[in-house]
Amino acid sequence: MTDLNHTKSQFHLPEGLIYLDGNSLGPLPKTASKRVADTVENEWGEMLIRGWNTAGWMAQPRKTGDRIARLIGAEPSTVVMGDTLSIKVYQALASAIDMRPDRKVILSDNGNFPTDLYMADGLLKSLKQGHELRIVEPEQVAASIDDTVAVVMLTQVDYRTGRMHDMAALTRKAHDVGALVIWDLAHSAGVLPVNLTGCKADLAVGCTYKYLNGGPGAPAFIYVRPDHADTARPALAGWLGHDAPFDFDMDYREGAGIDRFRVGTPSVLQMAALDAALDVWENVDMQNIRAKSIELTELFISEVEANCPQLGLASPRDPQERGSQVSFTFENGYPAMQAIIARGVIGDFRAPDIMRFGFTPLYIDEDDVRKAAKIIGDVMRDEAWDRPEFHQRSAVT
């Protein structure tokens, strides 16, 4: 197996727990506690207002953006941190719509994370310009891209099943008809070898609390292709995206390049935790991460399928079409997942019937996978899953 064990020791993993939910919230990197405490006590506590310059708080969203750029195949100075993923989706879409004023269709799919669709819907309702949010099946996206489409807005990896879109092919197809593409990398960043520069994506957004382990409430990122960044209108035109924020001009004047996509004050404590989490990546090759991710998910599928005939694989069987999670359908998935968690394997449940397990190669190894599969097998064998109360409980979740 691909060896990444030197990174496992860099995380605090509670004793006796196998954590297969890093696709929802990554665990605590050991250095993050100290880094956050230092930011609170020595920076906020001692520097007070001077921390914005002396401790570098003001520059942090760009510095951290550069560290993330390396992990998603982007050039330096193309990524900046801030806000939440929902806000960055909105900003990216509002900006992209502005670049295609003559087209009215925003194309997405029903495998997108709901908040992306909600934010788009909220934006279009504000605009009142006759745009349509067209939502198709994931398999129909390619065929639905035509020259009425202004923006294709997709999440690369489906949060329920782990099904992956082909970023390069769909981006090329969109560009062929003059549409722009926004990629949401929530379930990609930190676990897949994304190549934003290579696939010529127009904009991309993502969160940092999943495979990047930035902690609960960690800031989001936004990528804008360099040839758009100097002309794009950032839509959320906050003072920290202004060309000279501390001139306090009455009029907004966009900053250069990606800087204009900053909005308000950065979340300094969250940025500190995230920056510590990114230290883990210093000597990690994303191709090795991907190789190990495939080994782990392949092993998990074969072990679970050998022991749990009740579970149906909901993820693509071909690892090339799958992100770093494995999902199974089971009608009593909710109580079954509660029973599995009670025995120390943490996955999660997504309505109506999805049991979801995420594999973060930085701290999950073959031994964890075998143990987890055994516990899942034990739960599925031990419990009387055909008892009527389970059916009732399942029905109300």
Next chain:
Amino acid sequence: MTDLNHTKSQFHLPEGLIYLDGNSLGPLPKTASKRVADTVENEWGEMLIRGWNTAGWMAQPRKTGDRIARLIGAEPSTVVMGDTLSIKVYQALASAIDMRPDRKVILSDNGNFPTDLYMADGLLKSLKQGHELRIVEPEQVAASIDDTVAVVMLTQVDYRTGRMHDMAALTRKAHDVGALVIWDLAHSAGVLPVNLTGCKADLAVGCTYKYLNGGPGAPAFIYVRPDHADTARPALAGWLGHDAPFDFDMDYREGAGIDRFRVGTPSVLQMAALDAALDVWENVDMQNIRAKSIELTELFISEVEANCPQLGLASPRDPQERGSQVSFTFENGYPAMQAIIARGVIGDFRAPDIMRFGFTPLYIDEDDVRKAAKIIGDVMRDEAWDRPEFHQRSAVT
């Protein structure tokens, strides 16, 4: 003098420093270090994903909102935390515009903080619906409110001079002609006895890192009057404002009341620091805060004016028209402020010529004010402020 000294001991204030910049970033409340460390190590570290429910992370933005509601004269369940102030200004304005579809004027003044105006301008440019952002002198606001105005959007206290708007009178005037009012309470919350319920404000927003001492990057708040909250469209329609976020519906359905103004994942570490900071307020009466604030600013003005004939008072002389800051104009204000800071009194400078000092009654007392005024007097006497290099340095800031 009004006695609030029991709260001073609750802050970490670096030895030998008099901190008159709490109107920009409040100091570290002593309990915040431990609270943040506990959130990092015992919640994120040990609970992992379970922290959202077990540690109450998901409920925190509403719980903290209720604590802030009490400090700004709002009813429980009318305030929620999230995002940054810039984002909340945008959300409030987009939502308000939607409630007045037949009117096209957004009225503000040139004493508003620039990012409020930038965000409004960015929104109107996206909408392309013929709205006008009309910016007048602060003194002209009342006379400029007529029945073409959809929304009056103002910051109560001018960030440069501390000049205060009369919230009750302007809100009444706006309502008389059918306009809505959004108040930005950035320089009010935690230092003035705001009465949102009493003045019937439609929406209000504010930050929590100034007089509320929530720390660098602390989340913002938004207030929506209860009779608007169940019908308003939140514009930034994120999943945590959905009626049932974990149903993962394809369609957005607004949550009840103020809940719908939530957007994305809350910044859990920042929320922890803010919640600790709010403990200081448990037994504090805002009327006492205001009384002491006036005593401190009156004393400061008289001491500085007695010693520094070069400085011109930029703040209103009448304390009833002034927030909790005192500003002076001085053509060499930038280097003069640097010299004052070097001697241990921290204020700040705002272009082109404003020296700004903020007074937070929770931890600033009469002794601090006398010492600060003496040091400012010493600096103004000692330095050769008519030397040409100061004029040059001043010119380039």
